[in-house]
Amino acid sequence: MIPQEVIEEVQQRADIVEVISRYVTLKKAGRNWKGLCPFHPDKNPSFVVSPEKQLFHCFGCGAGGNVFTFLMRYEKISFYEALKTLADSYGIELPSRPTGGRREHLFEINSLASEFFHRTLLSPREGRRAREYLLGRGIEPSLWEDYLLGFAPEGWDSLVRHLREKGVKMEDAEALGLVLQGREGSWYDRFRSRIIFPIRDLRGRVIGFGGRIIGKGEPKYLNSPETELYRKGNSLYGIFAAKDYIIKEGKAILVEGYFDLLTLAQRGVREAVATLGTALTSQQLRLIRRLGGKKGVLLFDGDDAGRKAALRAVESAAEEGFYVEVVLLPPGEDPDTYFRQHPPGEALQEAREGIE
Ligand SMILES: [Zn+2]
Known part of the structure:
Protein backbone atom coordinates (compact mmCIF):
# COMPACT_ATOMS: atom_id res chain seq x y z
CA MET A 1 0.00 0.00 0.00
CA TYR A 90 11.72 14.56 8.91
CA GLY A 91 9.15 16.46 6.87
CA ILE A 92 8.54 13.66 4.39
CA GLU A 93 5.04 13.44 3.05
CA LEU A 94 3.43 10.01 2.94
CA PRO A 95 1.02 9.28 0.11
CA SER A 96 -2.44 9.47 1.59
CA ARG A 97 -3.89 6.12 2.53
CA PRO A 98 -6.14 4.58 -0.08
CA THR A 99 -9.33 6.55 -0.30
CA GLY A 100 -12.71 4.95 -0.56
CA GLY A 101 -14.95 3.57 2.07
CA ARG A 102 -14.22 1.21 4.90
CA ARG A 103 -15.55 -1.78 2.98
CA GLU A 104 -13.15 -1.18 0.09
CA HIS A 105 -10.32 -0.93 2.58
CA LEU A 106 -11.35 -4.20 4.25
CA PHE A 107 -11.60 -5.95 0.88
CA GLU A 108 -8.10 -4.76 0.15
CA ILE A 109 -6.79 -6.28 3.38
CA ASN A 110 -8.48 -9.61 2.62
CA SER A 111 -6.91 -9.54 -0.80
CA LEU A 112 -3.45 -8.90 0.69
CA ALA A 113 -3.96 -11.83 3.06
CA SER A 114 -5.18 -14.12 0.32
CA GLU A 115 -2.20 -13.27 -1.91
CA PHE A 116 0.11 -13.91 1.02
CA PHE A 117 -1.42 -17.36 1.66
CA HIS A 118 -1.30 -18.22 -2.03
CA ARG A 119 2.36 -17.23 -2.39
CA THR A 120 3.20 -19.27 0.70
CA LEU A 121 1.56 -22.35 -0.81
CA LEU A 122 3.75 -21.95 -3.89
CA SER A 123 6.95 -21.17 -1.99
CA PRO A 124 9.38 -24.07 -2.40
CA ARG A 125 10.11 -24.72 1.27
CA GLU A 126 7.24 -23.31 3.34
CA GLY A 127 4.50 -24.61 1.08
CA ARG A 128 5.84 -28.10 0.49
CA ARG A 129 3.74 -30.03 3.02
CA ALA A 130 0.59 -28.23 1.94
CA ARG A 131 1.24 -28.95 -1.73
CA GLU A 132 1.88 -32.61 -0.95
CA TYR A 133 -1.35 -32.73 1.03
CA LEU A 134 -3.39 -31.26 -1.83
CA LEU A 135 -1.82 -33.57 -4.38
CA GLY A 136 -2.49 -36.48 -2.01
CA ARG A 137 -6.19 -35.58 -2.10
CA GLY A 138 -6.10 -35.41 -5.87
CA ILE A 139 -6.27 -31.62 -6.15
CA GLU A 140 -3.89 -30.42 -8.85
CA PRO A 141 -2.09 -27.10 -9.44
CA SER A 142 -4.51 -25.71 -12.03
CA LEU A 143 -7.22 -25.74 -9.34
CA TRP A 144 -4.90 -24.08 -6.81
CA GLU A 145 -4.97 -21.13 -9.19
CA ASP A 146 -8.67 -21.21 -10.08
CA TYR A 147 -9.67 -21.31 -6.42
CA LEU A 148 -6.74 -19.20 -5.15
CA LEU A 149 -5.85 -21.89 -2.63
CA GLY A 150 -3.23 -20.95 -0.10
CA PHE A 151 -1.32 -22.03 2.96
CA ALA A 152 -1.10 -20.30 6.32
CA PRO A 153 2.38 -21.10 7.67
CA GLU A 154 3.05 -22.63 11.06
CA GLY A 155 4.44 -19.58 12.89
CA TRP A 156 2.30 -17.44 15.16
CA ASP A 157 2.69 -14.12 13.42
CA SER A 158 3.59 -14.64 9.76
CA LEU A 159 0.48 -12.86 8.52
CA VAL A 160 0.66 -10.26 11.31
CA ARG A 161 4.15 -9.29 10.16
CA HIS A 162 3.18 -9.29 6.49
CA LEU A 163 0.13 -7.08 7.00
CA ARG A 164 2.09 -4.70 9.22
CA GLU A 165 4.72 -4.29 6.53
CA LYS A 166 1.90 -3.30 4.20
CA GLY A 167 0.71 -0.66 6.64
CA VAL A 168 -2.43 -2.52 7.73
CA LYS A 169 -3.83 -1.64 11.15
CA MET A 170 -4.16 -4.72 13.33
CA GLU A 171 -7.59 -3.55 14.49
CA ASP A 172 -8.81 -3.76 10.89
CA ALA A 173 -7.29 -7.21 10.41
CA GLU A 174 -8.96 -8.23 13.67
CA ALA A 175 -12.32 -6.98 12.40
CA LEU A 176 -11.85 -9.35 9.47
CA GLY A 177 -11.07 -12.27 11.76
CA LEU A 178 -7.54 -12.61 10.40
CA VAL A 179 -5.66 -11.86 13.61
CA LEU A 180 -6.35 -12.09 17.32
CA GLN A 181 -4.95 -10.21 20.28
CA GLY A 182 -3.39 -12.08 23.17
CA ARG A 183 -3.70 -11.10 26.82
CA GLU A 184 -0.32 -9.35 26.69
CA GLY A 185 -1.59 -7.19 23.86
CA SER A 186 0.46 -8.84 21.14
CA TRP A 187 -1.21 -9.93 17.90
CA TYR A 188 -1.19 -13.41 16.41
CA ASP A 189 -2.56 -15.18 13.33
CA ARG A 190 -5.93 -16.90 13.48
CA PHE A 191 -5.00 -19.33 10.70
CA ARG A 192 -1.85 -21.34 11.36
CA SER A 193 -0.61 -24.44 9.58
CA ARG A 194 -3.75 -24.62 7.46
CA ILE A 195 -4.67 -25.00 3.82
CA ILE A 196 -6.55 -21.80 3.04
CA PHE A 197 -9.71 -21.56 0.95
CA PRO A 198 -10.53 -17.92 0.20
CA ILE A 199 -14.29 -17.42 0.03
CA ARG A 200 -15.16 -14.96 -2.74
CA ASP A 201 -18.30 -13.14 -3.73
CA LEU A 202 -19.79 -13.01 -7.22
CA ARG A 203 -17.41 -10.21 -8.17
CA GLY A 204 -14.39 -12.19 -7.07
CA ARG A 205 -13.69 -10.16 -3.94
CA VAL A 206 -12.44 -12.17 -0.96
CA ILE A 207 -15.02 -11.95 1.83
CA GLY A 208 -13.69 -14.60 4.20
CA PHE A 209 -11.49 -17.65 4.61
CA GLY A 210 -11.70 -21.29 5.47
CA GLY A 211 -8.74 -23.26 6.75
CA ARG A 212 -8.05 -26.99 6.95
CA ILE A 213 -5.42 -28.08 9.45
CA ILE A 214 -2.30 -29.81 8.13
CA GLY A 215 -1.08 -32.37 10.61
CA LYS A 216 -2.30 -32.47 14.20
CA GLY A 217 -4.53 -29.78 15.63
CA GLU A 218 -8.10 -28.80 16.35
CA PRO A 219 -10.48 -27.93 14.91
CA LYS A 220 -10.01 -29.71 11.62
CA TYR A 221 -11.80 -26.89 9.79
CA LEU A 222 -11.75 -23.28 10.86
CA ASN A 223 -13.67 -20.49 9.13
CA SER A 224 -13.63 -16.72 9.41
CA PRO A 225 -16.10 -15.49 12.01
CA GLU A 226 -19.00 -13.40 10.77
CA THR A 227 -17.60 -9.99 9.85
CA GLU A 228 -18.65 -6.81 8.09
CA LEU A 229 -17.87 -8.61 4.81
CA TYR A 230 -18.73 -12.21 5.58
CA ARG A 231 -22.14 -13.59 6.51
CA LYS A 232 -22.16 -17.34 6.53
CA GLY A 233 -25.58 -18.00 5.04
CA ASN A 234 -25.23 -15.30 2.37
CA SER A 235 -22.35 -16.80 0.46
CA LEU A 236 -21.44 -19.94 -1.42
CA TYR A 237 -17.90 -21.21 -1.58
CA GLY A 238 -16.68 -21.44 -5.16
CA ILE A 239 -19.40 -19.23 -6.66
CA PHE A 240 -16.88 -16.99 -8.43
CA ALA A 241 -14.97 -19.84 -10.08
CA ALA A 242 -18.24 -21.61 -10.96
CA LYS A 243 -19.99 -18.51 -12.27
CA ASP A 244 -19.48 -19.00 -16.01
CA TYR A 245 -20.29 -22.70 -15.75
CA ILE A 246 -23.53 -22.08 -13.86
CA ILE A 247 -24.53 -19.53 -16.50
CA LYS A 248 -23.75 -22.05 -19.24
CA GLU A 249 -25.38 -25.10 -17.60
CA GLY A 250 -28.37 -23.26 -16.14
CA LYS A 251 -27.88 -25.19 -12.91
CA ALA A 252 -25.62 -25.51 -9.92
CA ILE A 253 -24.44 -28.58 -8.06
CA LEU A 254 -24.56 -27.97 -4.32
CA VAL A 255 -22.26 -29.78 -1.93
CA GLU A 256 -21.34 -29.24 1.69
CA GLY A 257 -17.57 -28.97 2.03
CA TYR A 258 -14.46 -27.52 0.42
CA PHE A 259 -13.02 -30.84 -0.67
CA ASP A 260 -16.39 -32.13 -1.93
CA LEU A 261 -16.35 -29.20 -4.29
CA LEU A 262 -12.69 -29.39 -5.28
CA THR A 263 -12.91 -33.12 -6.01
CA LEU A 264 -15.88 -32.52 -8.30
CA ALA A 265 -14.15 -29.59 -10.01
CA GLN A 266 -11.08 -31.76 -10.49
CA ARG A 267 -13.30 -34.31 -12.24
CA GLY A 268 -14.63 -31.67 -14.59
CA VAL A 269 -17.85 -30.74 -12.75
CA ARG A 270 -17.19 -27.01 -12.62
CA GLU A 271 -20.67 -25.72 -11.77
CA ALA A 272 -20.32 -26.92 -8.16
CA VAL A 273 -20.57 -24.66 -5.12
CA ALA A 274 -20.41 -25.45 -1.40
CA THR A 275 -22.80 -24.36 1.34
CA LEU A 276 -20.11 -24.73 4.03
CA GLY A 277 -22.12 -26.64 6.54
CA THR A 278 -25.05 -24.28 6.77
CA ALA A 279 -28.52 -25.33 5.75
CA LEU A 280 -29.20 -24.03 2.26
CA THR A 281 -30.54 -20.49 2.65
CA SER A 282 -32.73 -18.40 0.38
CA GLN A 283 -29.85 -15.91 0.00
CA GLN A 284 -27.68 -18.71 -1.37
CA LEU A 285 -30.39 -19.75 -3.82
CA ARG A 286 -30.73 -16.15 -4.96
CA LEU A 287 -27.03 -16.06 -5.78
CA ILE A 288 -27.57 -18.97 -8.17
CA ARG A 289 -30.65 -17.37 -9.61
CA ARG A 290 -28.76 -14.16 -10.28
CA LEU A 291 -26.62 -16.21 -12.63
CA GLY A 292 -29.69 -17.50 -14.41
CA GLY A 293 -29.50 -20.88 -12.66
CA LYS A 294 -32.98 -22.35 -12.41
CA LYS A 295 -32.12 -25.66 -10.90
CA GLY A 296 -29.96 -27.01 -8.12
CA VAL A 297 -28.67 -30.51 -7.71
CA LEU A 298 -27.99 -31.26 -4.07
CA LEU A 299 -25.33 -33.83 -3.35
CA PHE A 300 -25.35 -34.99 0.24
CA ASP A 301 -24.02 -37.85 2.31
CA GLY A 302 -26.42 -40.74 2.55
CA ASP A 303 -26.33 -40.76 6.37
CA ASP A 304 -29.02 -39.35 8.65
CA ALA A 305 -27.46 -35.90 8.94
CA GLY A 306 -27.19 -35.76 5.17
CA ARG A 307 -30.82 -36.75 4.71
CA LYS A 308 -31.99 -34.14 7.18
CA ALA A 309 -29.88 -31.44 5.54
CA ALA A 310 -31.30 -32.44 2.16
CA LEU A 311 -34.88 -32.23 3.44
CA ARG A 312 -34.36 -28.77 4.90
CA ALA A 313 -32.74 -27.67 1.65
CA VAL A 314 -35.68 -28.87 -0.42
CA GLU A 315 -38.05 -26.97 1.87
CA SER A 316 -36.25 -23.66 1.58
CA ALA A 317 -35.86 -24.16 -2.16
CA ALA A 318 -39.59 -24.71 -2.49
CA GLU A 319 -40.25 -21.49 -0.58
CA GLU A 320 -38.12 -19.69 -3.13
CA GLY A 321 -39.85 -21.42 -6.01
CA PHE A 322 -36.57 -23.05 -6.90
CA TYR A 323 -36.34 -26.52 -8.37
CA VAL A 324 -33.91 -28.88 -6.67
CA GLU A 325 -32.99 -32.44 -7.27
CA VAL A 326 -31.51 -34.39 -4.39
CA VAL A 327 -28.82 -36.98 -4.84
CA LEU A 328 -27.97 -38.96 -1.72
CA LEU A 329 -24.70 -40.80 -1.92
CA PRO A 330 -24.32 -44.31 -0.53
CA PRO A 331 -24.06 -44.31 3.29
CA GLY A 332 -20.53 -43.67 4.48
CA GLU A 333 -19.61 -41.75 1.32
CA ASP A 334 -19.35 -38.02 0.81
CA PRO A 335 -18.81 -36.40 -2.58
CA ASP A 336 -15.09 -36.18 -1.90
CA THR A 337 -14.56 -39.90 -1.24
CA TYR A 338 -17.20 -40.99 -3.73
CA PHE A 339 -16.09 -39.03 -6.77
CA ARG A 340 -12.48 -39.91 -6.28
CA GLN A 341 -13.56 -43.47 -7.15
CA HIS A 342 -16.37 -42.89 -9.64
CA PRO A 343 -16.58 -40.70 -12.75
CA PRO A 344 -19.12 -37.98 -11.93
CA GLY A 345 -21.36 -38.30 -14.99
CA GLU A 346 -22.03 -41.97 -14.49
CA ALA A 347 -22.06 -41.71 -10.71
CA LEU A 348 -24.57 -38.86 -10.64
CA GLN A 349 -26.80 -41.02 -12.82
CA GLU A 350 -26.37 -44.14 -10.66
CA ALA A 351 -26.90 -42.28 -7.43
CA ARG A 352 -30.04 -40.70 -8.80
CA GLU A 353 -31.44 -44.06 -9.80
CA GLY A 354 -30.55 -45.32 -6.34
CA ILE A 355 -33.02 -42.89 -4.78
CA GLU A 356 -35.89 -43.34 -7.16
ZN1 LIG B 1 18.09 -5.99 25.93
Whole structure:
Protein backbone atom coordinates (compact mmCIF):
# COMPACT_ATOMS: atom_id res chain seq x y z
CA MET A 1 0.00 0.00 0.00
CA ILE A 2 2.91 2.35 0.72
CA PRO A 3 5.43 2.49 -2.13
CA GLN A 4 8.80 0.92 -1.29
CA GLU A 5 10.65 4.10 -2.41
CA VAL A 6 8.89 6.12 0.28
CA ILE A 7 9.82 3.62 2.97
CA GLU A 8 13.44 3.70 1.79
CA GLU A 9 13.48 7.50 1.73
CA VAL A 10 12.29 7.65 5.33
CA GLN A 11 14.84 5.03 6.35
CA GLN A 12 17.67 7.00 4.73
CA ARG A 13 16.72 10.27 6.35
CA ALA A 14 15.97 8.89 9.80
CA ASP A 15 19.45 8.13 11.14
CA ILE A 16 19.14 5.32 13.66
CA VAL A 17 21.59 6.83 16.18
CA GLU A 18 19.77 10.14 16.09
CA VAL A 19 16.34 8.53 16.51
CA ILE A 20 17.30 6.11 19.29
CA SER A 21 19.13 8.92 21.14
CA ARG A 22 15.74 10.53 21.68
CA TYR A 23 14.82 7.59 23.90
CA VAL A 24 18.09 6.07 25.15
CA THR A 25 21.29 7.76 26.33
CA LEU A 26 23.98 6.52 23.95
CA LYS A 27 27.77 6.80 24.32
CA LYS A 28 30.25 6.41 21.52
CA ALA A 29 32.16 3.11 21.70
CA GLY A 30 34.52 2.63 18.77
CA ARG A 31 32.51 2.56 15.56
CA ASN A 32 29.25 1.97 17.45
CA TRP A 33 27.15 3.59 20.12
CA LYS A 34 26.22 1.91 23.39
CA GLY A 35 23.57 2.33 26.05
CA LEU A 36 21.31 0.63 28.55
CA CYS A 37 18.79 -1.60 26.81
CA PRO A 38 15.20 -0.30 27.04
CA PHE A 39 13.79 -3.78 26.43
CA HIS A 40 15.18 -5.62 29.44
CA PRO A 41 16.48 -4.65 32.91
CA ASP A 42 20.04 -3.77 31.95
CA LYS A 43 22.91 -2.87 34.31
CA ASN A 44 25.89 -2.94 31.96
CA PRO A 45 25.29 -1.22 28.67
CA SER A 46 24.59 -4.17 26.36
CA PHE A 47 22.55 -2.27 23.79
CA VAL A 48 24.58 -1.44 20.67
CA VAL A 49 23.64 0.80 17.75
CA SER A 50 25.58 0.62 14.51
CA PRO A 51 25.48 3.77 12.36
CA GLU A 52 27.11 1.90 9.48
CA LYS A 53 24.56 -0.89 9.37
CA GLN A 54 21.71 1.31 10.64
CA LEU A 55 20.79 -1.51 13.01
CA PHE A 56 20.53 -1.98 16.77
CA HIS A 57 21.22 -5.11 18.76
CA CYS A 58 21.09 -6.03 22.43
CA PHE A 59 23.60 -8.62 23.62
CA GLY A 60 21.56 -9.09 26.80
CA CYS A 61 18.08 -9.95 25.52
CA GLY A 62 18.65 -10.39 21.81
CA ALA A 63 16.38 -7.53 20.74
CA GLY A 64 17.42 -6.09 17.41
CA GLY A 65 16.35 -4.53 14.16
CA ASN A 66 16.23 -1.28 12.24
CA VAL A 67 14.87 2.15 13.03
CA PHE A 68 11.27 1.07 12.35
CA THR A 69 11.53 -2.03 14.52
CA PHE A 70 12.93 0.06 17.36
CA LEU A 71 10.05 2.52 17.31
CA MET A 72 7.44 -0.22 16.93
CA ARG A 73 8.78 -2.02 19.99
CA TYR A 74 9.53 1.03 22.08
CA GLU A 75 6.28 2.87 21.40
CA LYS A 76 4.23 -0.32 20.89
CA ILE A 77 2.91 0.94 17.57
CA SER A 78 2.34 -0.55 14.12
CA PHE A 79 4.78 -0.35 11.23
CA TYR A 80 2.60 2.27 9.56
CA GLU A 81 2.51 4.38 12.71
CA ALA A 82 6.29 4.16 13.07
CA LEU A 83 6.74 5.16 9.45
CA LYS A 84 4.32 8.06 9.89
CA THR A 85 6.05 9.27 13.09
CA LEU A 86 9.44 9.31 11.37
CA ALA A 87 8.13 10.79 8.13
CA ASP A 88 6.49 13.62 10.11
CA SER A 89 9.62 14.40 12.10
CA TYR A 90 11.72 14.56 8.91
CA GLY A 91 9.15 16.46 6.87
CA ILE A 92 8.54 13.66 4.39
CA GLU A 93 5.04 13.44 3.05
CA LEU A 94 3.43 10.01 2.94
CA PRO A 95 1.02 9.28 0.11
CA SER A 96 -2.44 9.47 1.59
CA ARG A 97 -3.89 6.12 2.53
CA PRO A 98 -6.14 4.58 -0.08
CA THR A 99 -9.33 6.55 -0.30
CA GLY A 100 -12.71 4.95 -0.56
CA GLY A 101 -14.95 3.57 2.07
CA ARG A 102 -14.22 1.21 4.90
CA ARG A 103 -15.55 -1.78 2.98
CA GLU A 104 -13.15 -1.18 0.09
CA HIS A 105 -10.32 -0.93 2.58
CA LEU A 106 -11.35 -4.20 4.25
CA PHE A 107 -11.60 -5.95 0.88
CA GLU A 108 -8.10 -4.76 0.15
CA ILE A 109 -6.79 -6.28 3.38
CA ASN A 110 -8.48 -9.61 2.62
CA SER A 111 -6.91 -9.54 -0.80
CA LEU A 112 -3.45 -8.90 0.69
CA ALA A 113 -3.96 -11.83 3.06
CA SER A 114 -5.18 -14.12 0.32
CA GLU A 115 -2.20 -13.27 -1.91
CA PHE A 116 0.11 -13.91 1.02
CA PHE A 117 -1.42 -17.36 1.66
CA HIS A 118 -1.30 -18.22 -2.03
CA ARG A 119 2.36 -17.23 -2.39
CA THR A 120 3.20 -19.27 0.70
CA LEU A 121 1.56 -22.35 -0.81
CA LEU A 122 3.75 -21.95 -3.89
CA SER A 123 6.95 -21.17 -1.99
CA PRO A 124 9.38 -24.07 -2.40
CA ARG A 125 10.11 -24.72 1.27
CA GLU A 126 7.24 -23.31 3.34
CA GLY A 127 4.50 -24.61 1.08
CA ARG A 128 5.84 -28.10 0.49
CA ARG A 129 3.74 -30.03 3.02
CA ALA A 130 0.59 -28.23 1.94
CA ARG A 131 1.24 -28.95 -1.73
CA GLU A 132 1.88 -32.61 -0.95
CA TYR A 133 -1.35 -32.73 1.03
CA LEU A 134 -3.39 -31.26 -1.83
CA LEU A 135 -1.82 -33.57 -4.38
CA GLY A 136 -2.49 -36.48 -2.01
CA ARG A 137 -6.19 -35.58 -2.10
CA GLY A 138 -6.10 -35.41 -5.87
CA ILE A 139 -6.27 -31.62 -6.15
CA GLU A 140 -3.89 -30.42 -8.85
CA PRO A 141 -2.09 -27.10 -9.44
CA SER A 142 -4.51 -25.71 -12.03
CA LEU A 143 -7.22 -25.74 -9.34
CA TRP A 144 -4.90 -24.08 -6.81
CA GLU A 145 -4.97 -21.13 -9.19
CA ASP A 146 -8.67 -21.21 -10.08
CA TYR A 147 -9.67 -21.31 -6.42
CA LEU A 148 -6.74 -19.20 -5.15
CA LEU A 149 -5.85 -21.89 -2.63
CA GLY A 150 -3.23 -20.95 -0.10
CA PHE A 151 -1.32 -22.03 2.96
CA ALA A 152 -1.10 -20.30 6.32
CA PRO A 153 2.38 -21.10 7.67
CA GLU A 154 3.05 -22.63 11.06
CA GLY A 155 4.44 -19.58 12.89
CA TRP A 156 2.30 -17.44 15.16
CA ASP A 157 2.69 -14.12 13.42
CA SER A 158 3.59 -14.64 9.76
CA LEU A 159 0.48 -12.86 8.52
CA VAL A 160 0.66 -10.26 11.31
CA ARG A 161 4.15 -9.29 10.16
CA HIS A 162 3.18 -9.29 6.49
CA LEU A 163 0.13 -7.08 7.00
CA ARG A 164 2.09 -4.70 9.22
CA GLU A 165 4.72 -4.29 6.53
CA LYS A 166 1.90 -3.30 4.20
CA GLY A 167 0.71 -0.66 6.64
CA VAL A 168 -2.43 -2.52 7.73
CA LYS A 169 -3.83 -1.64 11.15
CA MET A 170 -4.16 -4.72 13.33
CA GLU A 171 -7.59 -3.55 14.49
CA ASP A 172 -8.81 -3.76 10.89
CA ALA A 173 -7.29 -7.21 10.41
CA GLU A 174 -8.96 -8.23 13.67
CA ALA A 175 -12.32 -6.98 12.40
CA LEU A 176 -11.85 -9.35 9.47
CA GLY A 177 -11.07 -12.27 11.76
CA LEU A 178 -7.54 -12.61 10.40
CA VAL A 179 -5.66 -11.86 13.61
CA LEU A 180 -6.35 -12.09 17.32
CA GLN A 181 -4.95 -10.21 20.28
CA GLY A 182 -3.39 -12.08 23.17
CA ARG A 183 -3.70 -11.10 26.82
CA GLU A 184 -0.32 -9.35 26.69
CA GLY A 185 -1.59 -7.19 23.86
CA SER A 186 0.46 -8.84 21.14
CA TRP A 187 -1.21 -9.93 17.90
CA TYR A 188 -1.19 -13.41 16.41
CA ASP A 189 -2.56 -15.18 13.33
CA ARG A 190 -5.93 -16.90 13.48
CA PHE A 191 -5.00 -19.33 10.70
CA ARG A 192 -1.85 -21.34 11.36
CA SER A 193 -0.61 -24.44 9.58
CA ARG A 194 -3.75 -24.62 7.46
CA ILE A 195 -4.67 -25.00 3.82
CA ILE A 196 -6.55 -21.80 3.04
CA PHE A 197 -9.71 -21.56 0.95
CA PRO A 198 -10.53 -17.92 0.20
CA ILE A 199 -14.29 -17.42 0.03
CA ARG A 200 -15.16 -14.96 -2.74
CA ASP A 201 -18.30 -13.14 -3.73
CA LEU A 202 -19.79 -13.01 -7.22
CA ARG A 203 -17.41 -10.21 -8.17
CA GLY A 204 -14.39 -12.19 -7.07
CA ARG A 205 -13.69 -10.16 -3.94
CA VAL A 206 -12.44 -12.17 -0.96
CA ILE A 207 -15.02 -11.95 1.83
CA GLY A 208 -13.69 -14.60 4.20
CA PHE A 209 -11.49 -17.65 4.61
CA GLY A 210 -11.70 -21.29 5.47
CA GLY A 211 -8.74 -23.26 6.75
CA ARG A 212 -8.05 -26.99 6.95
CA ILE A 213 -5.42 -28.08 9.45
CA ILE A 214 -2.30 -29.81 8.13
CA GLY A 215 -1.08 -32.37 10.61
CA LYS A 216 -2.30 -32.47 14.20
CA GLY A 217 -4.53 -29.78 15.63
CA GLU A 218 -8.10 -28.80 16.35
CA PRO A 219 -10.48 -27.93 14.91
CA LYS A 220 -10.01 -29.71 11.62
CA TYR A 221 -11.80 -26.89 9.79
CA LEU A 222 -11.75 -23.28 10.86
CA ASN A 223 -13.67 -20.49 9.13
CA SER A 224 -13.63 -16.72 9.41
CA PRO A 225 -16.10 -15.49 12.01
CA GLU A 226 -19.00 -13.40 10.77
CA THR A 227 -17.60 -9.99 9.85
CA GLU A 228 -18.65 -6.81 8.09
CA LEU A 229 -17.87 -8.61 4.81
CA TYR A 230 -18.73 -12.21 5.58
CA ARG A 231 -22.14 -13.59 6.51
CA LYS A 232 -22.16 -17.34 6.53
CA GLY A 233 -25.58 -18.00 5.04
CA ASN A 234 -25.23 -15.30 2.37
CA SER A 235 -22.35 -16.80 0.46
CA LEU A 236 -21.44 -19.94 -1.42
CA TYR A 237 -17.90 -21.21 -1.58
CA GLY A 238 -16.68 -21.44 -5.16
CA ILE A 239 -19.40 -19.23 -6.66
CA PHE A 240 -16.88 -16.99 -8.43
CA ALA A 241 -14.97 -19.84 -10.08
CA ALA A 242 -18.24 -21.61 -10.96
CA LYS A 243 -19.99 -18.51 -12.27
CA ASP A 244 -19.48 -19.00 -16.01
CA TYR A 245 -20.29 -22.70 -15.75
CA ILE A 246 -23.53 -22.08 -13.86
CA ILE A 247 -24.53 -19.53 -16.50
CA LYS A 248 -23.75 -22.05 -19.24
CA GLU A 249 -25.38 -25.10 -17.60
CA GLY A 250 -28.37 -23.26 -16.14
CA LYS A 251 -27.88 -25.19 -12.91
CA ALA A 252 -25.62 -25.51 -9.92
CA ILE A 253 -24.44 -28.58 -8.06
CA LEU A 254 -24.56 -27.97 -4.32
CA VAL A 255 -22.26 -29.78 -1.93
CA GLU A 256 -21.34 -29.24 1.69
CA GLY A 257 -17.57 -28.97 2.03
CA TYR A 258 -14.46 -27.52 0.42
CA PHE A 259 -13.02 -30.84 -0.67
CA ASP A 260 -16.39 -32.13 -1.93
CA LEU A 261 -16.35 -29.20 -4.29
CA LEU A 262 -12.69 -29.39 -5.28
CA THR A 263 -12.91 -33.12 -6.01
CA LEU A 264 -15.88 -32.52 -8.30
CA ALA A 265 -14.15 -29.59 -10.01
CA GLN A 266 -11.08 -31.76 -10.49
CA ARG A 267 -13.30 -34.31 -12.24
CA GLY A 268 -14.63 -31.67 -14.59
CA VAL A 269 -17.85 -30.74 -12.75
CA ARG A 270 -17.19 -27.01 -12.62
CA GLU A 271 -20.67 -25.72 -11.77
CA ALA A 272 -20.32 -26.92 -8.16
CA VAL A 273 -20.57 -24.66 -5.12
CA ALA A 274 -20.41 -25.45 -1.40
CA THR A 275 -22.80 -24.36 1.34
CA LEU A 276 -20.11 -24.73 4.03
CA GLY A 277 -22.12 -26.64 6.54
CA THR A 278 -25.05 -24.28 6.77
CA ALA A 279 -28.52 -25.33 5.75
CA LEU A 280 -29.20 -24.03 2.26
CA THR A 281 -30.54 -20.49 2.65
CA SER A 282 -32.73 -18.40 0.38
CA GLN A 283 -29.85 -15.91 0.00
CA GLN A 284 -27.68 -18.71 -1.37
CA LEU A 285 -30.39 -19.75 -3.82
CA ARG A 286 -30.73 -16.15 -4.96
CA LEU A 287 -27.03 -16.06 -5.78
CA ILE A 288 -27.57 -18.97 -8.17
CA ARG A 289 -30.65 -17.37 -9.61
CA ARG A 290 -28.76 -14.16 -10.28
CA LEU A 291 -26.62 -16.21 -12.63
CA GLY A 292 -29.69 -17.50 -14.41
CA GLY A 293 -29.50 -20.88 -12.66
CA LYS A 294 -32.98 -22.35 -12.41
CA LYS A 295 -32.12 -25.66 -10.90
CA GLY A 296 -29.96 -27.01 -8.12
CA VAL A 297 -28.67 -30.51 -7.71
CA LEU A 298 -27.99 -31.26 -4.07
CA LEU A 299 -25.33 -33.83 -3.35
CA PHE A 300 -25.35 -34.99 0.24
CA ASP A 301 -24.02 -37.85 2.31
CA GLY A 302 -26.42 -40.74 2.55
CA ASP A 303 -26.33 -40.76 6.37
CA ASP A 304 -29.02 -39.35 8.65
CA ALA A 305 -27.46 -35.90 8.94
CA GLY A 306 -27.19 -35.76 5.17
CA ARG A 307 -30.82 -36.75 4.71
CA LYS A 308 -31.99 -34.14 7.18
CA ALA A 309 -29.88 -31.44 5.54
CA ALA A 310 -31.30 -32.44 2.16
CA LEU A 311 -34.88 -32.23 3.44
CA ARG A 312 -34.36 -28.77 4.90
CA ALA A 313 -32.74 -27.67 1.65
CA VAL A 314 -35.68 -28.87 -0.42
CA GLU A 315 -38.05 -26.97 1.87
CA SER A 316 -36.25 -23.66 1.58
CA ALA A 317 -35.86 -24.16 -2.16
CA ALA A 318 -39.59 -24.71 -2.49
CA GLU A 319 -40.25 -21.49 -0.58
CA GLU A 320 -38.12 -19.69 -3.13
CA GLY A 321 -39.85 -21.42 -6.01
CA PHE A 322 -36.57 -23.05 -6.90
CA TYR A 323 -36.34 -26.52 -8.37
CA VAL A 324 -33.91 -28.88 -6.67
CA GLU A 325 -32.99 -32.44 -7.27
CA VAL A 326 -31.51 -34.39 -4.39
CA VAL A 327 -28.82 -36.98 -4.84
CA LEU A 328 -27.97 -38.96 -1.72
CA LEU A 329 -24.70 -40.80 -1.92
CA PRO A 330 -24.32 -44.31 -0.53
CA PRO A 331 -24.06 -44.31 3.29
CA GLY A 332 -20.53 -43.67 4.48
CA GLU A 333 -19.61 -41.75 1.32
CA ASP A 334 -19.35 -38.02 0.81
CA PRO A 335 -18.81 -36.40 -2.58
CA ASP A 336 -15.09 -36.18 -1.90
CA THR A 337 -14.56 -39.90 -1.24
CA TYR A 338 -17.20 -40.99 -3.73
CA PHE A 339 -16.09 -39.03 -6.77
CA ARG A 340 -12.48 -39.91 -6.28
CA GLN A 341 -13.56 -43.47 -7.15
CA HIS A 342 -16.37 -42.89 -9.64
CA PRO A 343 -16.58 -40.70 -12.75
CA PRO A 344 -19.12 -37.98 -11.93
CA GLY A 345 -21.36 -38.30 -14.99
CA GLU A 346 -22.03 -41.97 -14.49
CA ALA A 347 -22.06 -41.71 -10.71
CA LEU A 348 -24.57 -38.86 -10.64
CA GLN A 349 -26.80 -41.02 -12.82
CA GLU A 350 -26.37 -44.14 -10.66
CA ALA A 351 -26.90 -42.28 -7.43
CA ARG A 352 -30.04 -40.70 -8.80
CA GLU A 353 -31.44 -44.06 -9.80
CA GLY A 354 -30.55 -45.32 -6.34
CA ILE A 355 -33.02 -42.89 -4.78
CA GLU A 356 -35.89 -43.34 -7.16
ZN1 LIG B 1 18.09 -5.99 25.93
